[in-house]
Amino acid sequence: MGFSINNQQSTINNPKWEPKIVAFLCNWCSYGAADLAGISRLQYPPNIRVIRVPCTGRMSPKFILSAFMNGADGVWVSGCHPGDCHYLEGNYYARRKLSLFKGLMEHMGIESDRLHFSWISSAEGTKFAEMANKVTKAVRDAGPANYFAKKISILKTKVA
Amino acid sequence: MSERGAKIREISERLLKEGKIDMVIGFRKGTLPMMNEPCLVKSPEDVKNLVWDSNCGINLAKYLIGRKEKIGVVAKGCDSRNIVTHLIENKIKRDQLFIIGVPCEGMIDRRKIASMFEKEIKEVAEEKNKIIVRGSGFEKILEKSEVLQKNCAICIHRNPVIYDELAADIVKEQKNVDRYKDVRQIESMPPEEKRDYFNDLLSPCIRCYACRNACPLCYCPTCFVDESRPQWVGKGIDLTDIKTFHFLRAYHCAGRCTDCGACERACPLGIDVRAFTMKLEKDCFELYGWEAGMSKDERPPLDTYRPDDPNDFFK
Numbered sequence A: 001m002g003f004s005i006n007n008q009q010s011t012i013n014n015p016k017w018e019p020k021i022v023a024f025l026c027n028w029c030s031y032g033a034a035d036l037a038g039i040s041r042l043q044y045p046p047n048i049r050v051i052r053v054p055c056t057g058r059m060s061p062k063f064i065l066s067a068f069m070n071g072a073d074g075v076w077v078s079g080c081h082p083g084d085c086h087y088l089e090g091n092y093y094a095r096r097k098l099s100l101f102k103g104l105m106e107h108m109g110i111e112s113d114r115l116h117f118s119w120i121s122s123a124e125g126t127k128f129a130e131m132a133n134k135v136t137k138a139v140r141d142a143g144p145a146n147y148f149a150k151k152i153s154i155l156k157t158k159v160a
Numbered sequence B: 001m002s003e004r005g006a007k008i009r010e011i012s013e014r015l016l017k018e019g020k021i022d023m024v025i026g027f028r029k030g031t032l033p034m035m036n037e038p039c040l041v042k043s044p045e046d047v048k049n050l051v052w053d054s055n056c057g058i059n060l061a062k063y064l065i066g067r068k069e070k071i072g073v074v075a076k077g078c079d080s081r082n083i084v085t086h087l088i089e090n091k092i093k094r095d096q097l098f099i100i101g102v103p104c105e106g107m108i109d110r111r112k113i114a115s116m117f118e119k120e121i122k123e124v125a126e127e128k129n130k131i132i133v134r135g136s137g138f139e140k141i142l143e144k145s146e147v148l149q150k151n152c153a154i155c156i157h158r159n160p161v162i163y164d165e166l167a168a169d170i171v172k173e174q175k176n177v178d179r180y181k182d183v184r185q186i187e188s189m190p191p192e193e194k195r196d197y198f199n200d201l202l203s204p205c206i207r208c209y210a211c212r213n214a215c216p217l218c219y220c221p222t223c224f225v226d227e228s229r230p231q232w233v234g235k236g237i238d239l240t241d242i243k244t245f246h247f248l249r250a251y252h253c254a255g256r257c258t259d260c261g262a263c264e265r266a267c268p269l270g271i272d273v274r275a276f277t278m279k280l281e282k283d284c285f286e287l288y289g290w291e292a293g294m295s296k297d298e299r300p301p302l303d304t305y306r307p308d309d310p311n312d313f314f315k
């Protein structure tokens, strides 16, 4: 895998544990909102690792599964408001895809607090910071998601 | 049952003789009891091999993908819905097909039956609603309704939704069926219990891909399990990889699966892989009012949208 966030395997007993959250942000809106939040000096937790996507319509379930497999504790996908997609309808398709995705994930036992979706336009820096806080809190409360991370045996022995 | 077989043979022979089709895809008797096999019949002389009984659970739509010939295909309710899905997905053209529709009375669960007997079953016959099981030194008569495949027990579309000729009269559809009882039972569990449930369910999986190969919806030239740059899912039997495989396999079938049960039937370990697809079927139905393969003029749920789709998951 090109990227890995597996390097610091976290455990419940580790008091210094910080949640790792992968945020897939649409280039045309939520990514801009993150910029705006930064420029406006709004505080939001550093637990969010941003991956820019061209549109939420580009989201594949593989991306999210891959994030969890590589040790993410939570995933957040954010795009343009319905009706405002740069490609007109990408987010409408995404809404269906992600709704079914979340249903199946929860069915298999992932806590609903680990998966977040939102619509944030590039003018909504405040909403972005608020949402980042909310997502981080929810994932922190859910604790480490080590049950979905792929544990390679060498890694396991190192951690133990 | 055998009446259906006779009618299938009659239609097939006629079509082949008239040269209307190049081949018939149907079932012939398997070498083991309760295991009929798909077969391609190209000449009228071979039509005699075609049979029909309660062991025709394999989904024949699988064998139509990308074919160029004119084909007579034997189709029960679920096969016909997968044919509709193929038409929508341009896997075959309608004018290439002569669909021999078979109103279906359900297929029997060979694993369930085998587990009821200690000795080897040598022969399974059927008469009306009874299944007669014979082995050396024993014979037992079972109620067919008690040994149906799990998907057939809750099937509400036994009659073909699309056909050119029927091999029997339309059968009565099952009414007041609770299709999602099993799904709701899992849904009601807390997350840890769900995880344990699926870990237990999948721990015997050997990643043989029989479930995928039996599925009429699985025809990607390169399956995601074989993609290597990036590799989305590892090849071994690490439980995370197994879960990811099953998650994605089911997800690829979202809004397309007709619950024909081919996957579960094919699994050499008897794993209840419908536990995944049924959840998606339920969600597609509840969120988008969708049932797969019912009409070729409607777009499947992931290929369309409504501006006022449910927005509950989004903030």
Ligand code: SF4
Pocket (backbone or CB within 6 Å): B057, B076, B077, B078, B079, B104, B105, B106, B107, B151, B152, B153, B155, B156, B157, B158, B159, B259, B260, B261
């Ligand atoms: S799912 Fe329905 S149509 Fe298909 S084999 Fe079972 S009873 Fe027949």
Ligand code: SF4
Pocket (backbone or CB within 6 Å): B204, B205, B206, B207, B208, B209, B210, B211, B212, B266, B267, B268, B269, B270, B271, B273
């Ligand atoms: S058929 Fe059964 S053992 Fe084979 S990959 Fe599917 S679930 Fe696993």
Ligand code: FES
Pocket (backbone or CB within 6 Å): A026, A027, A028, A029, A054, A055, A056, A057, A079, A080, A085, A086, A087, A088, A089, A090, A091
């Ligand atoms: S461009 Fe932002 S969601 Fe489509």
